[in-house]
Amino acid sequence: MTDTAFTEHSADPSLHDKGVPSHATSTGVSNEKLAMWVFLGSDCLLFGGLISTYLLLRHRSVTGPGPEDVFDIPFTSVSSFVLLFSSLTMAMAVGAIHRGDERRCRTFLLTTALLGAVFIAGQVYEFTSFVKEGLGYTTNIFGSAFYTLTGFHGVHVSVGIVLLLSLFVMSVRGRLGAERAETVEIFGLYWHFVDIVWILIFTIVYLIP
Amino acid sequence: MAIVERPTAPLELTTGQVTARQPLGGFTRPQATTGWRSWLTTVDHKRIGIMYGAAALFFFVIGGVEALLIRLQLAAPGQKLYSADLYNQLFTMHGVTMIFLVVIPMGAAFMNYLMPLQIGARDVAFPRLNAFSFWLFLSAGLMLNTSWFLGGGADGGWFAYAPNTGVTFSPSHGMDFYALGLQMAGIASLVGAINLVVTVLNMRAPGMTMMKMPVFTWMGLVTQLLLVFALPVISIALFLLTFDRLFDANFFNVAQGADPLLWEHLFWIFGHPEVYILILPAFGIVSEIIPVFSRKPIFGYPFMVFSGIAIGFMGWGVWAHHMFASGMGPLSVAAFALSTMFIAVPTGVKILNWMATMWGGRLRFTTPMLFAIGLVTMFTIGGLSGVTHAVAPSDTQQTDTYYIVAHFHYVIFGGALLAFLGGFYFWWPKVFGYTLSETLGKWHFWTILIGFNLTFGPMHVLGLQGMPRRMHTYIADYGFEFWNLVSTIGSLIIAVSMLIFGWNIVASWRAHRADPVDVGPDPWDARSLEWSVPSPTPVHNFDEVPTVSRLDEFWHHKYQEDETGKVVRVATGAEAAQKGDATDVHLPSPSYWPLVTALGLPLIAYGLIFNLGLAVVGGLVVLIGAFGWGYEPADDPEAGHGHLGHDGHDDGHDGAEAEIEGGEAADATAGDGESQPAGVSAPTASASDERAASDD
């Protein structure tokens, strides 16, 4: 009944869309999802600034060690693959909740969190070994730029893990049903974004000499 | 359940999940809608807008005093009223204060108050985030200013060029306050910007397509988008500076191979869009005022909108015109010189369109109109001197001289600030239910116009005569004495003028208390939707969300074409306006958590500077705030139904009372969908409990 009433005095064609979930917005996208998109747009510039800083500074160190002295490409490739794989499980969690399959959704959420945690563990291991090899945060300009860039990304992943665990707890308590599939979807946007950023960072920082 | 506004029936409100009144056990959800406590917990975009305005005026006094102290020192050559060190802090904090704590929040005040009203919404998309933005901004501003008592203010200039801001060259804590305070202010602006962008894109009334939005709302949208994309860049720059200062990182350590131009680029990639962030809301305000007092629609609405968008886009390609003397190479200089020249084109279009709006009008010279004309005339001067800076070779003579100081004061003071003052006079009756005195208003205008031109006009001369900026004193016999004295006298006139403004607020309020006059919903015979609701605006904004079919919808309710095609008045403003008597509009409920969360961040900042233990406490406060926030639904279904009552005192501050209703509640167009900062949330607001912390 309400949709009918709406269309009667609505001049905005987007509002005719019956597929809009639960409440109508001018764009047809929910406020939360739109906010997430805007936030991610903003975050692009954040990483843009960090990556450009890194690119400008990485070869300006006056003392070692430099990238070629510390990087262990095979190891980082594996942990990158783990993070990449977590995007797949995230997508499956979103798919499951849209089908109303709360149990599978829970499983995939937890899997995603675990894969994220493996990635973070890899990063912690990597940082520790770099420090042992003599690359501290203040050692040289490459160290400062490298740890800051990857650190910011690591914080993004860690926040994502905390949010994933919260979603998992909500789901266990039965508060993450199909009607709230969009919550999982919106979080998925964030997680995919963080993954894509890592692909960029991995390529730029580790692969391009 | 979907919600609908029925034009004929009272609002029907559906329910969300009934949730606990005491989400964290110990705390009761705030209920007050009057008294000072209600201001601490409010999520009403109008009250938040008012608080932004009040805070901005408060900081304006601080920044103004700093400016006066600067001018007193420079009144005569060789004066040593205070030390070079204190002077350097004064001009740094004057710039920081005026830009980040006065002009940005003043724009935020207007945008918060007006944008939801102009698009026919009941609130912003995320009311609690809105409150969080304000409290964080206020915390940041106060925190920055406490540096005066904790070892001295920042002394590296507002632009903070590395490496002069490193610990080696700036050993006091001033620059730490700068970096962390601006970081907080930046987060506050970013959160607010995301909120308002979503609000404008998503919460427009039925029929309010983008090209039917008032120009102010358009300019506000462009401004907020600029903030969304510019703030992360300064955020990175400030992080790098903070890490350098606190953790011995090497980003700006030249001995380790750093290039100081990195800071300059990062700062100005933010800093130039920032200029448009300051001026575009002012352009929007003028675009509202001039049509009303010309009694004509804005001339060339699409051109006004697209020139604003063009400025927003081109604003990203001109940053390095701040660096023509920095030695970045002739090709970059050439490219940025050209892009800077062409950004003058859309700006010029705006000026000419305003004049074309006045052409053929019936101009009424009310105080708001005078200020609007003041912007057009003064900004033109600033714009023209801007073009002389775009000419890169001549800029190498002018940059970092008083000519630049004159230029950007004509833009920011003669542009943004005059428009904001006009905006105060224009919307004051809408916000507070009484009009500011026109007599005092005109005194205010004329004194500020004269004072402003006396202060900053001579600076053109000083700059061309070769007086550099940021000198704590100057020597005699360089031809600087006379114009500096004139400038100082001018600044005192500005001070007097602002006192007149303050007196106007007090006197008009007293007059209104003694003899209340109903200003009605539409005192100026205005055009946009905010004038279609009573003054002061009822807490729920609209009794029923309007359906829009044209630009200037409200005006078309008052004027229509008769049979002969002549436009005639068919209704008075009061007749065309809503009555403001809806009683069952469900509104987002007040909350403590935005305040609590926002108070944690300055603790972290103080902690990073003085004692890491305090930072841990601050972190805990933020966590508690975020946790409580996450557990609290946006709407308390048991409280807060808007009710337009006639309150005892018509000053508008306490204009609305809540009517407690149990049972069924709904999310109306406004107040639906509230999410935590990271934006992860549920599709419906009332079900949005159990949220995790954000990474903001």
Next chain:
Amino acid sequence: MSTGQQPAARRRRFAPLALILPLVLLGACAADAPQDTMDPAGPQARSIDNLFNGVFLVAVVVFVVVEFGMIALIVRFRRRRDDGDDDLPTQTHGNTRLEIAWTLLPAVLLAVVGFFTLRTLFDLEQRDDDDLTVQVVGQQWWWEYAYDLDGDGEHDDVLTANDLVVPAGVDINLDIQSNDVIHSYWIPRLNGKKDAVPGRTHPLQIHADEPGVYVGQCTEYCGLSHGYMRQRVVALPPDEFEAWLEDQATDAEMPTEAEAAAGAELFTTQCSGCHLARGINDAEFEEQGSGTELIVAENAPDLTHFASRGTFAGALFDLWVDADGDGFVEHDEIGGELNRADLEAWLRNPPDEKPMDAPYVPEPGGDKVRGMPNFNLQEEQIDQLVAFLATLD
């Protein structure tokens, strides 16, 4: 609201506007403005000035059109007393053709301005490496100039400070650098400014048509005493310049007069941590280092030919009395009457004369401080030092 008696008030409102423009023009031509950007004394500054004048003229035309157009609008379309409240003016919504026109017109105008801008810009970048090149090094809060006499590419043969001495009538290349923070080198009558950025070398050319003194200031905020960081260009006839350069390359001689000799002794013991006077304290300066751990810029002015300069302390004070009273110590006034008052005051308590972060006498290896500290010299010692310094010509 408005009434019919507004126009007079409105005209008054534009009085300040109408005044500003001529005042800008007048003021810019003021006689006593040695840093006037609109009084060029060399080809670089002149080409900038010509460009600026053209652009300024365009700006004035636009200014007049807009401001007087606004006045015309205000007068012509003000609401008259007999206008009824319901009497609406014609409701025009826009005129696309007109608006496109006034979008294109400024664009074309700016394109023309842009053409001339780029031409001047690239002209100013022309540089002949055969011209005399001087290294200009900014530091808190003074400028050091280094000349390369033997042509080995190293600017290490003559070190001087405050006064940049160049031959008049020829192009001079400056290589601008910094030892600490960003400064900016600016002699308004000779050329625009160029930042001195640590870690970079920026080129700038100057050319003084006539011999004379051209003054300027640091124009990039560089910390505490930025306002006191000054510089001068002293342009000499080419033959005088050659003689000057030759003289600068020589070492100082140990004074024979008793007071000055005592001053040299004092200088050697007290000042060798930072200052060098070649021929006087070479060994001590070498031994105590160039103050590597003592001051941020790791450098202090070379005083070998201190008395051949017109100014001291970052060109803040005249070293010699300005005999002709024109405000500047010209080359022929150097060596005349010593400006004892300022020099003594400086030695008595330097941070009091020019704010510097040097609250104590630095210990080798101690905290880094900036600038010259207060050595708490006795009046007798000050007299000795002044006597000694005056011999360093």
